[in-house]
Every structure is written in C-alpha cells, then in structure tokens.
Amino acid sequence: MIRFEKVSKTYPGQGHAALENVSIDVEKGEFVFLVGASGSGKSTALRLVLREARPTAGRVYVAGKEINRLAGWKVPRLRRQIGTVFQDFRLLPNKTVNENVAFALQVIGKSRSEVTRVVPETLELVGLEGKGDRMPDELSGGEQQRVAIARAFVNRPMILIADEPTGNLDPATSVGIMKLLDRINRTGTTVVMATHDHGVVDQMRKRVVELSAGQVVRDQAQGGYGFSH
Numbered sequence: 001m002i003r004f005e006k007v008s009k010t011y012p013g014q015g016h017a018a019l020e021n022v023s024i025d026v027e028k029g030e031f032v033f034l035v036g037a038s039g040s041g042k043s044t045a046l047r048l049v050l051r052e053a054r055p056t057a058g059r060v061y062v063a064g065k066e067i068n069r070l071a072g073w074k075v076p077r078l079r080r081q082i083g084t085v086f087q088d089f090r091l092l093p094n095k096t097v098n099e100n101v102a103f104a105l106q107v108i109g110k111s112r113s114e115v116t117r118v119v120p121e122t123l124e125l126v127g128l129e130g131k132g133d134r135m136p137d138e139l140s141g142g143e144q145q146r147v148a149i150a151r152a153f154v155n156r157p158m159i160l161i162a163d164e165p166t167g168n169l170d171p172a173t174s175v176g177i178m179k180l181l182d183r184i185n186r187t188g189t190t191v192v193m194a195t196h197d198h199g200v201v202d203q204m205r206k207r208v209v210e211l212s213a214g215q216v217v218r219d220q221a222q223g224g225y226g227f228s229h
C-alpha cells in the first residue's frame with residue numbers, strides 16, 4: 001500500500017539529509033508505528049506519502065503508483081484517499097462537531113443526503129453520538145481528537161496517517177484513542193502512526209519502524225518502543 005524505495009530527502013539549504021536511503025514496505029491493512037527521536041525524519045516520511053514533500057532520490061509508491069510522477073491535478077485525489085490526524089487536532093473552531101465532519105465530505109462533493117447519513121454513523125463509530133451539536137471548545141482533548149479521527153475517516157480512506165495523535169493527551173485518554181485507531185485498522189484501513197509515546201507502542205505490539213538521523217535502524221513485527229527480543 002505504501003512503499004519507500006531507497007528514499008532520501010534533503011531539504012533545500014540543509015547540510016544533512018532528513019531521510020537517507022529509506023526502504024519500507026507497508027502492506028494493505030497493516031498498522032505501523034514510526035518511532036525515533038525528535039528530528040529523526042518521521043514527519044518527513046509522512047509528508048512524502050502525502051506528496052507534501054518530494055524525495056531528493058528514490059521512489060515513493062502509494063497504492064502502486066509512484067506519487068512523485070503523479071500530475072499535479074491528481075494530487076488532491078491522492079490526498080482524499082489518505083486521512084490525516086495530528087497532535088493538535090486542527091478542528092475548525094467556529095463549526096460544530098457535525099459541521100467539522102460534514103465539511104470533509106462537502107469539499108469532495110458528496111450529496112447532502114449522503115452527508116446526513118454518514119456523519120452520524122461516523123460519530124457513533126468514534127464514540128461521540130449525541131455530541132454533534134457541540135463546538136470544539138466544549139469538548140475534552142480526547143473528544144476533540146475523536147472528532148479529528150471521524151473527519152479523517154468519514155470518507156473511508158485506504159490509509160490513515162497519524163502524527164503524534166496522543167501527544168496532547170493523558171495516558172488513559174490515549175488508550176481510548178488507540179483502541180479507536182485499532183478499530184479503524186480492523187476495517188482494512190492501513191494505519192501509519194508517528195509517535196514518541198512509549199506507553200502506546202508497548203501496549204499495542206504492532207510493527208515498529210525506528211528512524212535515527214534519517215535512517216531505518218529497526219523494523220520489527222510486534223515491537224515495543226525500545227528494542228527487545
């Protein structure tokens with residue numbers, strides 16, 4: 001579903017590479033943690049998948065297509081197939097929960113009847129039934145992240161990318177968010193999550209890809225945050 005083939009990325013004006021000769025293959029339906037110190041290249045790897053950054057060398061494939069060769073007008077279609085969730089939620093502050101989730105469907109031209117059907121379904125899936133009329137600032141951090149996940153998942157993308165989704169949440173709330181991401185993964189969605197959160201990685205026991213100074217130093221099935229046998 002996602003394939004990095006000897007990918008390097010050096011940002012203009014930077015002396016060192018953000019990623020260096022990275023090869024990773026993520027199958028459809030996998031759940032992968034991307035771990036590593038700050039600056040090790042995790043966000044850069046995620047940005048390459050979205051074609052928000054382009055590789056300096058090597059190839060990035062998403063669903064069999066080399067996305068660096070994708071025509072510019074096809075990039076929005078690529079991004080539509082990839083839901084994104086971030087540490088800071090990024091909700092629209094002046095819209096209700098319903099409107100935040102509906103917006104993701106409206107911008108891709110879904111009919112009003114489909115929006116009316118799918119939004120409540122998705123809010124129920126993320127455990128926010130009955131909260132559709134709230135404003136984001138009337139929700140806890142964990143609930144806001146659930147809205148962000150609902151918005152990312154509402155059009156059933158093939159891939160969900162999460163960059164530090166538990167970074168602003170306490171451990172108990174993080175467990176709930178991870179259960180939700182796990183549930184989404186079980187629907188067949190490929191999940192790639194960059195994180196510093198030892199607790200969630202150790203608890204979930206999924207594949208762990210560790211970056212250090214832009215290089216893959218570990219790729220372990222059912223791994224923990226740190227290396228163990």
Ligand SMILES: Nc1ncnc2c1ncn2[C@@H]1O[C@H](COP(=O)(O)OP(=O)(O)OP(=O)(O)O)[C@@H](O)[C@H]1O
Nearest residue numbers: 011012014018036037038039040041042043044045
């Ligand atoms: N837009 C940019 N322009 C120049 N250099 C950048 C840019 N984005 C990232 N870098 C550099 O690339 C390297 C990798 O950064 P990246 O953000 O991918 O790391 P990260 O592992 O996601 O870190 P963090 O955990 O702090 O988010 C760092 O040296 C960083 O300074």
